[in-house]
Amino acid sequence: MRDLLVLVAVAAGMYAMRAAFLVVARPEPPAPLARVLPHVGPAVLGAIVVPALLAPHGAVTLAGTVPALLAAAGAWVLWHRFRSLPIALFGALALALLTTELFR
DSSP states (O other): OHHHHHHHHHHHHHHHHHHHHHHSSOSSOOHHHHHHHHHHHHHHHHHHHHHHHHOTTSSOOHHHHHHHHHHHHHHHHHHHHHOOHHHHHHHHHHHHHHHHHHTO
16 A cells, blocks of 8 residues: 555656646746756666666676676677667677676
């Protein structure tokens, strides 16, 4: 029951934040907020990706971190070489599986 109340509170807060821009008569956010908004997306993406690469299983270990970093580097190289998302994703997946098996 407590979890449901937390979810309802979070949903209400998110709705209130989004509705606040609709209620205010200004078509653009205030200047301090407008300066910060372009940095929110990259900050959130970094907060998600960096821990997943450095500690994929909750701790920094050679067998967990190296395959994740190699797969990320491989995906980047394949994306820049072929400009194809499926090639980058499947190539990185193959590299991650191969290096994971090598580090076992």
